[in-house]
Amino acid sequence: MKYLIKDGRLIDPANKVDVVLDILISGGKIEKIAKDIKNKNGAKIIDAKGKIIAPGLIDMHVHLREPGREDKETVETGTRAALCGGVASICAMPNTEPSIDTRIKAQSLNEIIKKTAVTNVFIVGAITKGRDGKELADIEGMEEEGVIAISDDGNCVQDIALMFEALKTAKNKGLVLISHCEDTKVSGKGVINEGVIATRLGLKPMPKKAEFEIVKRDIDLAKKSGAKLHIAHISCKESIEYLKKAKKEGVDVSAEVTPHHFVLSDECCLTYDTNTKMNPPLRSKEDVASIKAALADGTIDVIASDHAPHGKHEKEIPFDNAAFGIIGLETSLALAIANLVQTKVLSWGRLVELMSLGPARILGLNKKGALSEGNDADITIIDPEKEWIYTESSIQSKSKNSPFINWKFKGKAVSVITGGELVMEDGKIYSHK
Amino acid sequence: MPKQVKWTKKDLLGLEYLSRSEIELILQAAESFKEVITRKIKKVPALRGKTVVNLFYEPSTRTRISFELAAKRLSADVINVEVETSSVKKGETLIDTGRNVEALMIDVIVVRHNCSGAPYMLSKAVKASVVNAGDGWHEHPTQALLDMFTLKSKFGKLEDLKISIIGDIAHSRVARSNIWGLTKFGANVTVCAPEILIPKGIETLGVKVTNDIDEAIREADAINVLRMQFERDESGVFPSKMEYFKKFAITEERLKKAKKEIVVMHPGPINRGVEMSTEVADGPNSVILEQVTNGLAVRMAVLYLITHAEKE
Numbered sequence: 001m002k003y004l005i006k007d008g009r010l011i012d013p014a015n016k017v018d019v020v021l022d023i024l025i026s027g028g029k030i031e032k033i034a035k036d037i038k039n040k041n042g043a044k045i046i047d048a049k050g051k052i053i054a055p056g057l058i059d060m061h062v063h064l065r066e067p068g069r070e071d072k073e074t075v076e077t078g079t080r081a082a083l084c085g086g087v088a089s090i091c092a093m094p095n096t097e098p099s100i101d102t103r104i105k106a107q108s109l110n111e112i113i114k115k116t117a118v119t120n121v122f123i124v125g126a127i128t129k130g131r132d133g134k135e136l137a138d139i140e141g142m143e144e145e146g147v148i149a150i151s152d153d154g155n156c157v158q159d160i161a162l163m164f165e166a167l168k169t170a171k172n173k174g175l176v177l178i179s180h181c182e183d184t185k186v187s188g189k190g191v192i193n194e195g196v197i198a199t200r201l202g203l204k205p206m207p208k209k210a211e212f213e214i215v216k217r218d219i220d221l222a223k224k225s226g227a228k229l230h231i232a233h234i235s236c237k238e239s240i241e242y243l244k245k246a247k248k249e250g251v252d253v254s255a256e257v258t259p260h261h262f263v264l265s266d267e268c269c270l271t272y273d274t275n276t277k278m279n280p281p282l283r284s285k286e287d288v289a290s291i292k293a294a295l296a297d298g299t300i301d302v303i304a305s306d307h308a309p310h311g312k313h314e315k316e317i318p319f320d321n322a323a324f325g326i327i328g329l330e331t332s333l334a335l336a337i338a339n340l341v342q343t344k345v346l347s348w349g350r351l352v353e354l355m356s357l358g359p360a361r362i363l364g365l366n367k368k369g370a371l372s373e374g375n376d377a378d379i380t381i382i383d384p385e386k387e388w389i390y391t392e393s394s395i396q397s398k399s400k401n402s403p404f405i406n407w408k409f410k411g412k413a414v415s416v417i418t419g420g421e422l423v424m425e426d427g428k429i430y431s432h433k
Numbered sequence: 434m435p436k437q438v439k440w441t442k443k444d445l446l447g448l449e450y451l452s453r454s455e456i457e458l459i460l461q462a463a464e465s466f467k468e469v470i471t472r473k474i475k476k477v478p479a480l481r482g483k484t485v486v487n488l489f490y491e492p493s494t495r496t497r498i499s500f501e502l503a504a505k506r507l508s509a510d511v512i513n514v515e516v517e518t519s520s521v522k523k524g525e526t527l528i529d530t531g532r533n534v535e536a537l538m539i540d541v542i543v544v545r546h547n548c549s550g551a552p553y554m555l556s557k558a559v560k561a562s563v564v565n566a567g568d569g570w571h572e573h574p575t576q577a578l579l580d581m582f583t584l585k586s587k588f589g590k591l592e593d594l595k596i597s598i599i600g601d602i603a604h605s606r607v608a609r610s611n612i613w614g615l616t617k618f619g620a621n622v623t624v625c626a627p628e629i630l631i632p633k634g635i636e637t638l639g640v641k642v643t644n645d646i647d648e649a650i651r652e653a654d655a656i657n658v659l660r661m662q663f664e665r666d667e668s669g670v671f672p673s674k675m676e677y678f679k680k681f682a683i684t685e686e687r688l689k690k691a692k693k694e695i696v697v698m699h700p701g702p703i704n705r706g707v708e709m710s711t712e713v714a715d716g717p718n719s720v721i722l723e724q725v726t727n728g729l730a731v732r733m734a735v736l737y738l739i740t741h742a743e744k745e
Binding site for chain 2: 194196197199321
């Protein structure tokens with residue numbers, strides 16, 4: 001199928017473009033970008049007047065739960081949720097049951113993706129066998145099967161020697177290592193940020209130190225090994241300071257933040273709403289301010305949702321016992337527009353950098369993240385004026401664990417094109433399988 | 434004359450969520466019920482035809498007995514349910530249990546739970562009134578109310594009193610409820626504990642913090658001595674019992690440096706020889722047993738008010 005997207009405002013930070021242009025898509029690629037392209041070949045016209053045309057959004061931190069916990073999410077439902085949020089490509093974290101830690105397991109997940117995914121899915125393999133931090137996983141085999149990165153996400157490799165080995169292996173295989181930074185001896189059984197809110201609620205605290213000491217450790221190891229390190233869901237001021245310093249020194253390190261960590265603070269936990277229970281926990285307002293500054297000044301490279309579906313029975317229980325995490329694929333873009341662009345923390349260009357170009361660069365996806373002729377035709381069309389309400393019944397994900405239900409937003413992805421095919425239009429999903 | 438305050442709340446979840454005038458209302462009602470429980474015939478028909486369930490997920494003797502007797506003195510029907518936390522993990526959730534209890538047309542659920550916030554969650558899920566009988570480290574509102582009632586009956590007021598709360602502040606729901614209640618009345622509250630047992634940011638709740646027991650005692654009109662909950666020490670960071678006794682226990686020796694008429698309180702059960710010596714516990718300054726009696730009156734007041742709440 002050929003498409004001609006007309007009169008949209010192209011926002012493409014890779015080419016430093018923010019101007020109204022037409023795009024012609026053909027054979028799964030971006031064929032031409034120019035003013036007033038004439039429709040000579042019978043391409044389907046998409047009128048994008050007043051809309052923003054961005055390179056397809058990439059969410060590099062998603063839990064699809066398949067295999068093992070298909071009651072919470074599947075590759076199909078998770079990718080549908082992604083499309084509704086305007087996300088063209090996602091990275092699936094390996095904390096499934098079983099963990100993705102061998103070539104065979106990556107292979108069988110790839111089969112499921114081929115059969116059921118409605119958008120691009122890249123597999124992140126485990127760092128260690130069973131993600132239990134004791135022995136390296138079959139990283140070579142998984143790399144040959146096409147995994148894009150390695151991570152024990154949800155767990156943190158506590159053994160420093162093993163982590164160094166993992167980074168060296170990642171470097172050899174040309175993979176980025178995504179680190180969930182948490183010293184579990186410090187965080188213990190904590191469920192909430194340490195501070196006056198935890199004290200008021202009488203909940204066990206998780207000190208920030210549990211995060212930033214490992215951020216510091218992993219940066220040191222990345223420096224020594226020369227490996228490419230990506231810090232998952234960074235959440236506090238101190239971690240950001242270490243990151244900033246490391247970048248100045250030229251360490252190959254990048255970091256992501258989740259929308260909930262720049263939208264919410266630990267004060268949101270005051271009603272014991274278990275949809276405010278995350279790991280890392282929601283931090284103080286001071287941390288939120290430093291995250292916003294780091295998003296604006298380039299210290300943070302990526303916005304990723306850490307989409308973590310959980311069943312109601314895992315959330316409608318006391319805070320101490322409830323599962324960590326929330327779904328985020330369908331709200332990520334809207335939360336970023338509302339809290340970063342509309343509040344003038346950053347520009348549309350910077351937002352697209354954080355949600356498309358940044359992850360593409362980190363993951364080595366050279367044909368994505370930019371609207372260049374010859375690139376993959378992955379495109380997200382955003383209506384910046386569209387007002388909508390995020391209702392529970394509209395949620396595409398199998399799970400409904402979100403603190404943002406019934407929030408009003410302005411700005412929504414209205415179409416997504418992946419591999420040159422229109423796969424989402426006004427919330428409708430078109431499968432081309 | 435200030436406008437007559439009316440009780441409008443369905444639940445009693447914590448003193449954080451009450452205004453000073455609501456607390457005053459409870460304390461006033463407790464005065465009347467204190468008179469009732471000292472009569473020859475100790476029962477009134479105020480809750481006749483109502484049913485109270487004591488749903489206890491944590492072992493408790495005195496609080497459970499106190500609530501049970503309070504309900505009985507008000508002529509309510511009472512059911513006691515003691516649930517072992519371990520079997521709860523396998524089966525029914527708190528909300529399910531609460532809804533099942535409610536389906537039996539119960540009016541009040543008195544809940545004690547090891548998880549902070551559990552009564553808060555339950556109150557949102559059921560139409561019945563929920564009374565928090567202690568949740569995790571969060572609040573134990575009726576304990577603080579009986580402490581305040583006891584102080585008020587000793588001093589005639591709470592304003593400007595110097596009260597020191599001594600012991601494991603970090604893991605104490607009694608401390609938190611007392612802090613919310615007392616500070617709303619303009620009392621000067623000091624918390625005293627080893628550094629490791631002071632939770633982060635507690636000073637922002639309007640209390641003074643010290644690690645020096647003599648400083649905590651010196652000017653105090655009353656001290657509220659908490660039980661050292663050694664059973665909660667999962668990470669092995671608590672001081673040893675002997676070490677704690679030496680540095681923080683309330684002994685006759687230490688009380689020599691205090692005001693002569695200092696009031697000594699303890700929510701019980703006491704670890705004699707750990708946070709308090711036997712001589713002090715049984716001595717002339719101790720009001721520990723009066724607290725128990727007052728607890729009955731306060732719980733009657735709470736049960737009465739929440740079952741007679743007026744629409745806002």
